[in-house]
Amino acid sequence: xxxxxxxxxxxxxxxxxxxxxxxxxxxxxxxxxxxxxxxxxxxxxxxxxxxxxxxxxxxxxxxxxxxxxxxxxxxxxxxxxxxxxxxxxxxxxxxxxxxxxxxxxxxxxxxxxxxxxxxxxxxxxxxxxxxxxxxxxxxxxxxxxxxxxxxxxxxxxxxxxxxxxxxxxxxxxxxxxxxxxxxxxxxxxxxxxxxxxxxxxxxxxxxxxxxxxxxxxxxxxxxxxxxxxxxxxxxxxxxxxxxxxxxxxxxxxxxxxxxxxxxxxxxxxxxxxxxxxxxxxxxxxxxxxxxxxxxxxxxxxxxxxxxxxxxxxxxxxxxxxxxxxxxxxxxxxxxxxxxxxxxxxxxxxxxxxxxxxxxx
Amino acid sequence: xxxxxxxxxxxxxxxxxxxxxxxxxxxxxxxxxxxxxxxxxxxxxxxxxxxxxxxxxxxxxxxxxxxxxxxxxxxxxxxxxxxxxxxxxxxxxxxxxxxxxxxxxxxxxxxxxxxxxxxxxxxxxxxxxxxxxxxxxxxxxxxxxxxxxxxxxxxxxxxxxxxxxxxxxxxxxxxxxxxxxxxxxxxxxxxxxxxxxxxxxxxxxxxxxxxxxxx
Numbered sequence: 001x002x003x004x005x006x007x008x009x010x011x012x013x014x015x016x017x018x019x020x021x022x023x024x025x026x027x028x029x030x031x032x033x034x035x036x037x038x039x040x041x042x043x044x045x046x047x048x049x050x051x052x053x054x055x056x057x058x059x060x061x062x063x064x065x066x067x068x069x070x071x072x073x074x075x076x077x078x079x080x081x082x083x084x085x086x087x088x089x090x091x092x093x094x095x096x097x098x099x100x101x102x103x104x105x106x107x108x109x110x111x112x113x114x115x116x117x118x119x120x121x122x123x124x125x126x127x128x129x130x131x132x133x134x135x136x137x138x139x140x141x142x143x144x145x146x147x148x149x150x151x152x153x154x155x156x157x158x159x160x161x162x163x164x165x166x167x168x169x170x171x172x173x174x175x176x177x178x179x180x181x182x183x184x185x186x187x188x189x190x191x192x193x194x195x196x197x198x199x200x201x202x203x204x205x206x207x208x209x210x211x212x213x214x215x216x217x218x219x220x221x222x223x224x225x226x227x228x229x230x231x232x233x234x235x236x237x238x239x240x241x242x243x244x245x246x247x248x249x250x251x252x253x254x255x256x257x258x259x260x261x262x263x264x265x266x267x268x269x270x271x272x273x274x275x276x277x278x279x280x281x282x283x284x285x286x287x288x289x290x291x292x293x294x295x296x297x298x299x300x301x302x303x304x305x306x307x308x309x310x311x312x313x314x315x316x317x318x319x320x321x322x323x324x325x326x327x328x329x330x331x332x333x334x335x336x337x338x339x340x341x342x343x344x345x346x347x348x349x350x351x352x353x354x355x356x357x358x359x360x
Numbered sequence: 361x362x363x364x365x366x367x368x369x370x371x372x373x374x375x376x377x378x379x380x381x382x383x384x385x386x387x388x389x390x391x392x393x394x395x396x397x398x399x400x401x402x403x404x405x406x407x408x409x410x411x412x413x414x415x416x417x418x419x420x421x422x423x424x425x426x427x428x429x430x431x432x433x434x435x436x437x438x439x440x441x442x443x444x445x446x447x448x449x450x451x452x453x454x455x456x457x458x459x460x461x462x463x464x465x466x467x468x469x470x471x472x473x474x475x476x477x478x479x480x481x482x483x484x485x486x487x488x489x490x491x492x493x494x495x496x497x498x499x500x501x502x503x504x505x506x507x508x509x510x511x512x513x514x515x516x517x518x519x520x521x522x523x524x525x526x527x528x529x530x531x532x533x534x535x536x537x538x539x540x541x542x543x544x545x546x547x548x549x550x551x552x553x554x555x556x557x558x559x560x561x562x563x564x565x566x567x568x569x570x571x572x573x574x575x
Binding site for chain 1: 472474475477478479480481482483484485486488489492493496497499
C-alpha cells in the first residue's frame with residue numbers, strides 16, 4: 001500500500017514540510033525529536049489538518065488535496081484507526097461502551113477491522129469491560145484506547161507515541177501487546193516515537209522527522225548507525241538483523257548468525273520469524289584491539305572502525321563487521337590508549353544481556 | 361370567577377407556556393450553541409449578537425416587533441398568532457433563547473477537542489458526534505440550561521403584555537395576573553402570586569447552583 005504525502009502544514013511559526021512517497025508494509029516508524037513535526041504529520045494523514053496545503057494519497061485514494069478543498073476527505077471518512085498519546089476514552093461510557101461505540105461506527109468506511117471478541121481476547125480486556133475510564137490505570141486506559149482503534153474499519157493504523165504518556169510500569173504492561181500487534185497484523189502501521197529503541201525493534205522501515213521535514217530513510221541499519229541520525233543521543237545503538245540458528249535449552253540462550261560471527265541472546269527466539277532484529281545499544285559495546293580471553297562476555301565480533309565521532313564526554317565508534325555495523329561508545333582515554341582510529345581492527349564486545357530482541 | 365381559581369388558572373397557563381417554551385428551546389438551542397461555540401465562521405459574532413438581543417433590549421421592543429410580525433395581516437404566513445397561546449410561545453422562545461444558548465455555548469466551548477477527534481477517527485460523522493458524544497457528556501449543562509429557560513419564561517412580563525394581551529385561560533400568565541391585582545389594589549392576591557414566584561425562583565436557582573454547576 002502506498003502512502004504519498006506532499007506539502008506543508010503551518011502552525012503559527014512552525015512549518016512542517018513533508019515529501020514522502022513510501023510503500024507501507026508492516027510497521028513504518030516515524031521518529032524524530034519532540035517538536036520535529038511527527039504528530040503533525042500523523043494528524044495530516046488522519047484528517048485533522050484540513051487547512052494544510054498538502055496532498056495526501058493513501059492506496060491510490062486521494063484523502064487531501066493541496067489546492068482543492070473538495071478533494072479533502074473529512075477525518076471520519078478516512079479509513080484509519082488512530083491511537084493518540086493520551087487514551088481519549090469517552091468518560092461517560094465504561095470500557096465496553098467505548099469499544100462498542102467504535103464497533104458500531106464507521107460502517108461506511110472500507111477497511112479491515114477486528115471483532116469485539118477478537119480485540120477483547122487479544123488485549124486481555126475482559127476484566128476491564130465494566131469499568132469507567134477514571135477507574136482504570138494509565139496503561140489499562142491506553143490498552144482500551146488501542147482496542148477501540150482496532151475496532152474501526154481501517155486501511156492504515158496511526159499510532160502517535162502511544163507509550164509516551166505512560167510511566168515505566170504501564171509501558172512495560174502495554175508494550176508486548178503493541179509489539180505482538182505490529183508483528184502479526186495485516187493492516188500497515190505508522191508508529192510515531194521519539195525513542196529509537198522503542199520502534200527500531202519493530203519497524204520494517206523508518207521515516208525521519210527533523211527540523212520540520214519528513215522523509216524516508218533507505219535502510220534502518222544504516223540509519224541507526226549514521227552520525228547524522230538526529231536521535232543519536234543516550235540511546236544510540238545499532239539495529240542489526242540476525243538469523244536464528246538454534247536454542248541452547250541448557251543455558252537458555254539462542255544462537256544467532258550475525259554475518260560470519262555468532263551471537264548468543266537470552267531466551268528462545270525460535271518461535272519468531274527466521275530473521276531476528278536486534279537493537280544493540282552503543283553503551284553496551286566495548287572495543288578491544290585483540291581477541292579477549294577469560295572474559296564473561298559471550299559475544300565478541302571482529303570488525304574494523306569505519307568512523308569516529310566525539311559526543312560530549314565520550315566517543316562513538318562505528319564498527320563494520322562484514323556487512324553489518326555496530327556502534328560502540330568508548331571514552332577519550334580508551335581511544336588514545338588503544339590508538340583507535342579509522343581502519344583499526346577491533347573486537348567488539350557485546351554484553352549478551354544488552355542484546356535486545358524484537359519480540360520481548 | 362373567584363380569585364383563587366383565577367390565580368390557579370394563570371399558574372396553569374404559565375406552567376404550560378414555560379413547558380412548551382422549554383421544549384422548543386431544548387430542540388433549538390443545543391445545535392445553535394454548538395455552532396456558536398465551535399464555528400470559525402465570520403457570521404458567528406453576528407448570530408451571537410442577534411441571539412443575545414433580548415438580554416439588552418426592553419422586552420417591549422421585542423414584543424412590539426413580534427406583535428407586528430404575528431398580527432393577522434402580518435408577514436409570518438399570515439397566521440394570526442398575536443393574542444394566542446401559540447404566539448406567546450414564539451415570543452417566549454425568542455425572549456428566553458439567550459438564557460439557554462449562553463450557558464450551553466460556554467459549556468460547549470470547553471468541550472474536549474481531543475475526544476471529538478478520537479470520535480472522528482473512529483468514523484463518527486459530525487452530526488453523530490454531537491448527538492452521541494457532546495450531548496451525553498453535557499447532561500448537567502443541558503439540564504441547567506433547561507431549568508434556567510423554564511424559570512426565565514415563568515418570569516417574563518413585557519413581551520407577554522405586548523403580544524399576548526390578558527386573556528384568562530389563554531394568555532393570562534402569573535406576572536400579568538399580579539399586575540392586575542396591583543392595579544385593582546388587591547394586595548393580598550398580589551402577595552400570593554409575588555411571594556409564590558419569589559419562592560419558586562429561589563428554589564430553582566438554589567437547585568441549579570447546588571447540583572448543576574459544571575464540574
